[in-house]
Amino acid sequence: MSSRCSTRRRSRCMASVGFCPAGWNGARKTPNRNLLITSSFDGDQLTCVTHVTASDDPLQDGERGGPERVPELVRAGNVRCMRSFAEATTVVGTRDGVYSSTLDDEWSIGKNPHGGYMMALLTRAALTAAERPHPLAVSAHFLRSPDAGEVELRTEPVKRGRLFTTVHARLVQGGKVCIDATVTAGELTDAPHEWEATQQPPIKPLHECDDHRLPTEGGLLGNIDVRLDPHSTAFLRGETSEGEVRGWMELTDGTDFNPLSLIVAVDLLPPTILGLGHTGWCPTVELTYQLRALPAPGPVAGYTRCDALHPDGWFNEDAFVYDSRGRLVAQSRQLALSGNALEGR
Incomplete structure (x- = not known):
């Protein structure tokens, strides 16, 4: 051979x-x-x-x-048939404020491009238009699910200030707007927080989560290694638990998380309501991301929780991501729909 x-x-x-x-x-x-x-x-x-x-x-x-x-x-990024995060979020300017890109099917869940990945791609275009390095805040409304393939990213700076620039950005496919977002772009120094309300919540060490990796059959989870805290795996056994999930995340292309890829991290852990007896795809309707600090090298720890689940299927999910120093580097809140609620509609 x-x-x-x-x-x-x-x-x-x-x-x-x-x-x-x-x-x-x-x-x-x-x-x-x-x-x-x-x-x-x-x-x-x-x-x-x-x-x-x-x-x-x-x-x-x-x-x-x-x-x-x-x-x-x-790792995934070394195998040429799989693109790294930087490659999968490449944008090319076509005219003033407009960029083209391709939604990579290797960054999808099933046939649907991952919401956090699409949001990061759109944010990269907005940062390019703003000529600033960091997404301080991003608020995105998911209007329809596009297919993997070519998309157009349209940006319009709303205000350019001394400390930040606000950009309106839209991801368009086939003439239809799929994601409508507002991006606040600026720059953070690599400094510790002056004050934090709470410290990093407990989580099992990374090596103790090896037996709880999420199953990988290509797609998004071939690009990010996700290992759940054993206390967050009750839903895998058909058991109910509190509306909280904890786990470690690491990019398989050998790079570290940065302010842009952290947008994927806040939307990566399994939906919290799986521990409440719900199943199926839980589409995000709106997600707001905030960059809180520049991440240190190494894996990041994520925590998500649900505060309330309405009988109609609407629920919130709050995410907090800490770096290898135990510093809060990103957080988010999203409004989503339960897969159970979508059945029969």
Whole structure:
């Protein structure tokens, strides 16, 4: 299965990407799944990936001798058929205030592009128009769900001030507005908070959440490694719990979260109402994001909670994200609809 030449060798290697343990109680009873990747190397440098298949073989510890070896973990951003967050949020100016981009189906949940990802993409266009680096606040209304593919991002600066710029931004596909947002753009210094009402809530250490990774079958969760706190997995066993979810998040492209990708993080954990007996897709209707500090390198910890669930299916979800220093770096509040309420409508 392998051959050698003077400058390049082809080798088959296995890498665990979005690994789902077999013993995850209440999950989909998914066996250990790894990706079997046929790669080309120049020395120890990965140059291309020519074949990707699924394997039920668990990844073995240790190194293999000769060309049949296991290199360092191959992450999503290193596999050329999968785009990193920066690549998936690239925008290209077409005329004054208007940008084009492509919604990547690898950043979707099922067939629907992820709301936080689309919001981040639209925000990147707004920051470009504002000529400022950080999204201090973003308020987005989700009017309809677009398909993966080409979109147009229309921006209009509302006010340019000394400390911040306000931009109206719309994501358009097929002539229809899908997301309507207002972005407050500015710049934060990397300094600790002068005052915080509360410290980071408790969460199990990252290594104690290894057995509670969200199942990955491509799409968004192939790009972000999500590990739930064991106390937040009752809904996976069909049990009810408090309307709160805790978990760790880490980008699989090897980069750290930044003020833009944190918009994805606040909308990433499973809906809190799954622990209240509700099921199905829970579409976001409106989401407001606030950047509270610049994140430090490393994984981030997320906490979401629901304060009230109306019989008609409307519920709020508040999210708080802390970096590896335990500093609050982002928070949000969204209004969403329960999947149960959508049935029969």
